[in-house]
Amino acid sequence: MLKPFKLVTVDTVAEAISAVKAGYKIIAGGTDILVMMHKGVSYQGLVDISGLEEIQKITFDETKGLTIGAAVTHSELEENEYVQKYYPALADGCCKIGSKQVRNRGTIGGNICNASPAADSAGPLLLYDAVISITGPRGTRVVDVKDFFIGVKRTVLEEGEIVMSIQLPMPVKYTGSAYLKLMKRGALEIGIMSTGIKIVCNEAGICTDARISLSAVAPTPIRVEAAESALTGSAVTEESILQAAEIAYETAQPKTWRNSEEWSKDMVKVYIPRTAQIAIKRMKGEC
Amino acid sequence: MESRTIHFEINDRHINITVPVHRTLLEMIREDIGLTGTKEGCDEGECGACTVIMNNKAIHACCTLAIHADGCKIITIEGLQKEDELDPIQQAFIDAGAVQCGFCTPGMLLSAKALLDVNDLPTEEEIRTAIEGNICRCTGYDRIVQGIQLAAKYKKITKEAEI
Numbered sequence: 001m002l003k004p005f006k007l008v009t010v011d012t013v014a015e016a017i018s019a020v021k022a023g024y025k026i027i028a029g030g031t032d033i034l035v036m037m038h039k040g041v042s043y044q045g046l047v048d049i050s051g052l053e054e055i056q057k058i059t060f061d062e063t064k065g066l067t068i069g070a071a072v073t074h075s076e077l078e079e080n081e082y083v084q085k086y087y088p089a090l091a092d093g094c095c096k097i098g099s100k101q102v103r104n105r106g107t108i109g110g111n112i113c114n115a116s117p118a119a120d121s122a123g124p125l126l127l128y129d130a131v132i133s134i135t136g137p138r139g140t141r142v143v144d145v146k147d148f149f150i151g152v153k154r155t156v157l158e159e160g161e162i163v164m165s166i167q168l169p170m171p172v173k174y175t176g177s178a179y180l181k182l183m184k185r186g187a188l189e190i191g192i193m194s195t196g197i198k199i200v201c202n203e204a205g206i207c208t209d210a211r212i213s214l215s216a217v218a219p220t221p222i223r224v225e226a227a228e229s230a231l232t233g234s235a236v237t238e239e240s241i242l243q244a245a246e247i248a249y250e251t252a253q254p255k256t257w258r259n260s261e262e263w264s265k266d267m268v269k270v271y272i273p274r275t276a277q278i279a280i281k282r283m284k285g286e287c
Numbered sequence: 288m289e290s291r292t293i294h295f296e297i298n299d300r301h302i303n304i305t306v307p308v309h310r311t312l313l314e315m316i317r318e319d320i321g322l323t324g325t326k327e328g329c330d331e332g333e334c335g336a337c338t339v340i341m342n343n344k345a346i347h348a349c350c351t352l353a354i355h356a357d358g359c360k361i362i363t364i365e366g367l368q369k370e371d372e373l374d375p376i377q378q379a380f381i382d383a384g385a386v387q388c389g390f391c392t393p394g395m396l397l398s399a400k401a402l403l404d405v406n407d408l409p410t411e412e413e414i415r416t417a418i419e420g421n422i423c424r425c426t427g428y429d430r431i432v433q434g435i436q437l438a439a440k441y442k443k444i445t446k447e448a449e450i
Binding site for chain 2: 001002003004005006007009027030031034035038039048050075098099100101102104105186187188
């Protein structure tokens with residue numbers, strides 16, 4: 001049984017901001033917060049933002065790209081045709097969160113604000129240079145996803161601020177991306193370690209841009225820029241992928257009691273090439 | 288203690304009820320409405336014993352607030368059987384031997400129903416994904432997967448008979 005709390009249900013963003021400023025904790029899908037509350041964490045009050053109209057939709061535009069409302073569920077994302085076509089790593093991540101029941105309630109806004117180092121939407125968002133729209137008592141601001149996480153369960157959100165939406169720019173023509181999560185059971189799991197890759201090539205097959213993300217091997221989901229550079233400037237080969245994997249391996253610093261830290265780190269070297277293979281196949285339209 | 292009055296539909300029954308805001312959907316279904324077919328297992332969104340269908344989606348009733356049912360349509364295990372006739376999914380579970388201790392069965396059936404309602408002929412992988420949030424400690428899952436495959440066949444036969 002949950003301990004009693006006060007609840008504010010809001011219809012407008014302004015009401016939500018004042019409740020958050022007054023110390024109310026946000027609830028949307030409840031898949032993280034209610035689990036914590038079942039375990040004995042108590043809050044003086046919750047503010048229910050799940051009904052806010054502004055944060056419910058996924059919109060796509062071929063010039064602007066994708067805009068995801070903070071209350072969009074993981075199920076809606078994994079099933080969305082534009083996510084599948086243009087941002088497949090995000091579908092890869094969302095479809096591995098929790099279980100069907102969790103994905104039907106849990107939201108992307110909640111996933112990033114919970115700020116787990118293993119958050120499965122975060123790695124893919126890093127690949128796509130996502131920008132997070134935040135609104136609060138002092139107005140609206142945007143934050144690059146790579147600057148959003150500042151520690152385990154910590155974000156740049158200041159008092160009274162709420163994540164409203166996440167924007168993903170339109171990918172260029174020859175782009176391939178993928179996200180792979182290492183798991184023991186295959187469902188209902190916090191990832192042991194996850195890797196994400198985005199490769200962009202020109203007409204001649206030269207890699208012009210790359211993104212590599214690692215999850216659950218640092219206090220926050222991270223990008224490995226040195227590994228990205230190793231892939232950029234020439235054709236993507238087995239050697240360049242192995243070199244990127246080696247750099248990513250050196251960067252990984254897992255701190256966990258859930259499994260052997262050595263194993264998490266070693267698997268970075270195995271998973272970067274596997275993820276790269278899927279990304280390359282997708283770029284070529286082979287899968 | 289703060290309460291709210293909510294309106295919703297459960298197994299085609301209209302309900303008007305005043306519940307404390309900290310009541311979970313699971314507690315309301317079992318204790319206030321008296322439908323005890325929905326089980327409490329882990330109470331933290333891991334085991335799936337409390338699975339119900341809300342607005343066509345399988346969800347955990349333990350990790351949903353009762354007030355979030357406001358305006359929704361809910362199906363619990365008691366809503367599957369129509370008069371004396373079992374739902375094809377229930378019959379298929381019996382015929383496939385997909386039930387042992389039975390504790391996971393209501394949740395398992397509802398996850399299966401949520402899948403079969405949108406997918407007439409799921410692949411084995413789709414079935415395993417649909418029930419990935421339902422833990423069974425008896426069957427080893429194979430019989431359950433076979434039960435859901437059989438249910439898809441029964442539903443097809445029922446559908447063709449209706450045409």
